[in-house]
Amino acid sequence: xxxxxxxxxxxxxxxxxxxxxxxxxxxxxxxxxxxxxxxxxxxxxxxxxxxxxxxxxxxxxxxxxxxxxxxxxxxxxxxxxxxxxxxxxxxxxxxxxxxxxxxxxxxxxxxxxxxxxxxxxxxxxxxxxxxxxxxxxxxxxxxxxxxxxxxxxxxxxxxxxxxxxxxxxxxxxxxxxxxxxxxxxxxxxxxxxxxxxxxxxxxxxxxxxxxxxxxxxxxxxxxxxxxxxxxxxxxxxxxxxxxxxxxxxxxxxxxxxxxxxxxxxxxxxxxxxxxxxxxxxxxxxxxxxxxxxxxxxxxxxxxxxxxxxxxxxxxxxxxxxxxxxxxxxxxxxxxxxxxxxxxxxxxxxxxxxxxxxxxxxxxxxxxxxxxxxxxxxxxxxxxxxxxxxxxxxxxxxxxxx
Ligand SMILES: Cc1cc2nc3c(=O)[nH]c(=O)nc-3n(C[C@H](O)[C@H](O)[C@H](O)COP(=O)(O)OP(=O)(O)OC[C@H]3O[C@@H](n4cnc5c(N)ncnc54)[C@H](O)[C@@H]3O)c2cc1C
Numbered sequence: 447x448x449x450x451x452x453x454x455x456x457x458x459x460x461x462x463x464x465x466x467x468x469x470x471x472x473x474x475x476x477x478x479x480x481x482x483x484x485x486x487x488x489x490x491x492x493x494x495x496x497x498x499x500x501x502x503x504x505x506x507x508x509x510x511x512x513x514x515x516x517x518x519x520x521x522x523x524x525x526x527x528x529x530x531x532x533x534x535x536x537x538x539x540x541x542x543x544x545x546x547x548x549x550x551x552x553x554x555x556x557x558x559x560x561x562x563x564x565x566x567x568x569x570x571x572x573x574x575x576x577x578x579x580x581x582x583x584x585x586x587x588x589x590x591x592x593x594x595x596x597x598x599x600x601x602x603x604x605x606x607x608x609x610x611x612x613x614x615x616x617x618x619x620x621x622x623x624x625x626x627x628x629x630x631x632x633x634x635x636x637x638x639x640x641x642x643x644x645x646x647x648x649x650x651x652x653x654x655x656x657x658x659x660x661x662x663x664x665x666x667x668x669x670x671x672x673x674x675x676x677x678x679x680x681x682x683x684x685x686x687x688x689x690x691x692x693x694x695x696x697x698x699x700x701x702x703x704x705x706x707x708x709x710x711x712x713x714x715x716x717x718x719x720x721x722x723x724x725x726x727x728x729x730x731x732x733x734x735x736x737x738x739x740x741x742x743x744x745x746x747x748x749x750x751x752x753x754x755x756x757x758x759x760x761x762x763x764x765x766x767x768x769x770x771x772x773x774x775x776x777x778x779x780x781x782x783x784x785x786x787x788x789x790x791x792x793x794x795x796x797x798x799x800x801x802x803x804x805x806x807x808x809x810x811x812x813x814x815x816x817x818x819x820x821x822x823x824x825x826x827x828x829x830x831x832x833x834x835x836x837x838x839x840x841x842x843x844x845x846x847x
Contacts, residue, residue, distance in 0.1 A: 448474040449753055451575045451585035453563045453598050456485060457735050458721025459591030460547035461499075461742030462749075467554035469750055474583050475551060476575065478562035482545035486618050486701040487735075488652050488659050489543070490636065492535045492819040495736045498743075507549075508542035509655045511628075515635040516815050518801075520794070521642060522682065525801040528815055535636075535819055537652045537659070539620070543735075559583065563592065566601045566717075573716045587758060588717045589745050591738070594702045596723035602714040605723075609667075612706040612725070614647055614732065616663030617676040619698040623690060625656050632658060637688060638818070640797065643675045646789055651688055658689055663732065665790070666702065673698075705729050705785070707778045712770070713763040718745045726770070729781035730789070731818050737774055744769045776824040784817055803838035806845050810838035 450466055452459045455477035463475045477483075491510075496503050512533035518526040528534075552558060561577040566588065568574075573588045590598025594613065599605035623632075632653045639649040639662075647664030660683065662676045680695040704725040712724040720726070721738030728737065748766040752758050788797050804811040813834055816827050 447572060448472045448557075448583060448585035450474070450587045450589065450749055451476065451573065451583050452589045452591055453477075453575065454590070454592035454596075454721070454723070455481065455548050455551070455558070456544060456591060456593060456721060456738060457547060458723070458726075458738035458742040458745075459589065460544070460551045461739040462589050462591065462720060462746040463556045464547070464551040464554050465743060465746035466749065467551060467556045470555075471750070471753060473551075473556045474559060474575075474585060475556045476559045476561055476563055476577065476583070478560075478578075480560055481548045482541050484699075485540040485544060486616070486699040487540045488618065488650055488661055488732075489538045489540050489620075489654065490535060490650075490652050490733070491538060491735060492733060493533070493821045495739065496536075498736070499739060501550075506546055508538050508546045510536040510538055511634070511654045512536055513634050513636050513653075515633065516818075517635055517637045519637070519639045519642075520797055520801060521644070522639070525798075526804050526811060526814065528811055533634075534815070534821070537636075537654045539654060539657065563597050566598060568602070568715050568717065586716070587749055587752065589742075589749070590717060590719040590723045591721050591742060591745075592723055594704055594722040596719065598717060599709070599719050599723050602717050604711055604714055604717075604719060605709050605725075608702070608704065611665065611667040612704060613666045613702045614663045614705040615666045615669050615672055615700060615702055616647075616661055616732070617672055617698050617700045618659065618661035619680075619695055620654075620657050620659045621689070621693045622656060623658050623693075627690065628653050628656065628658070631690075632688070639679070641789070641794065642679055642682075645669075645672075645675055648789070649679050651683060658693075660689065660693075660695075663703070665705070672700075703727055703732050703734060705732060707782050708770070712767050713760075715760070716758055716763075718748065718763060718766050720745045724770075726774070726778070728777055728820065730784040731781070731820075733820070737777075740773060741770055744773060777820060780817075780824045780828060799839075799842070802842045802846070803835075806841045807834070807838035810834050
């Protein structure tokens with residue numbers, strides 16, 4: 447019997463399994479896909495991931511493309527441009543990034559099963575994970591890190607199904623454009639198009655070393671024809687000269703992402719949920735890679751205590767939820783607040799007010815960018831916003847006269 451079985455080898459599962467295997471525990475990591483595999487994603491990383499996981503900084507086998515400029519449009523109108531001397535963040539390709547994490551966990555001694563999990567059974571002594579090929583794996587504990595459509599969350603009843611109002615549907619395509627076009631034309635710039643075509647969401651353009659990643663997403667509950675909006679969006683980007691005219695949006699990928707904060711309960715008997723399976727995504731921007739890795743790390747730490755003391759009680763496992771809340775609960779709450787105000791209820795006038803303040807007040811502009819990227823602790827961002835907002839507001843009112 448394994449100590450821990452982990453469903454899903456994305457950032458959440460790979461992070462947890464690496465830590466557990468390095469501590470000498472027997473880990474079975476199960477993923478339905480063959481690595482290296484792609485995952486529909488923008489591949490944007492804010493700076494905090496490199497602070498929290500310093501091994502991502504150096505000697506990595508994936509390319510990190512630094513982003514220095516941030517350009518924000520409201521609908522189709524440019525509202526905010528900011529250039530920094532040091533990187534605001536990095537972009538990566540998920541195929542390379544996830545494979546790097548995957549290989550590290552294999553090096554640590556994880557046993558890998560390239561199989562789809564189709565069911566689970568929890569007994570008083572172990573958890574049994576049933577695979578597609580009729581085989582099963584027994585372990586003392588299970589981490590459900592199997593993404594937004596988590597079978598573990600479903601079978602444990604922790605999340606029978608996402609309410610369409612809690613997930614966003616995103617369409618993305620990563621185009622190969624070559625190094626020269628990136629350095630000579632697109633540059634180290636990210637573009638955001640808030641409420642493009644009046645959708646409840648946004649579009650982005652993320653340059654990478656040789657690729658450009660273009661995507662558009664909105665709340666699933668209100669989506670009408672996202673495919674059409676995506677084609678219009680790509681067309682608009684071409685006409686604006688942001689991306690080359692010959693890029694073909696066909697062959698795009700679509701995926702869901704939880705966008706309204708974590709599930710109310712992320713543990714059950716012998717089971718923890720991590721990453722997207724638990725809803726750990728920053729609601730305002732959709733950033734999830736960092737929170738997947740952090741929750742994978744916390745899950746591993748809690749399980750180490752459980753395994754060392756041979757105690758798998760609810761009390762021990764409930765610590766996981768408490769620790770996640772302590773670590774990034776503030777971000778989840780703050781992101782939902784911002785999302786409510788500026789995306790969910792589409793308060794365009796509020797957004798315009800905010801942009802006008804950013805145009806006239808440099809400090810306010812940096813704070814708004816921080817609301818997207820979370821490059822500083824949320825408590826600090828909130829406090830600074832509270833202090834700056836009245837000053838920036840007065841400045842923008844005076845300017846409008
Ligand atoms: C279009 C799009 C753009 C995004 N852009 C960004 C971004 O720029 N930056 C950012 O930080 N976040 C972004 N996100 C969010 C980010 O992709 C996720 O939050 C992150 O991948 C979560 O990691 P995870 O390990 O929880 O799940 P995943 O990365 O989804 O990994 C889950 C793994 O589980 C496996 N799996 C699923 N079901 C089973 C099963 N039944 N049996 C076995 N294996 C299974 C899958 O094959 C997969 O490998 C984006 C999401 C989308 C959809």
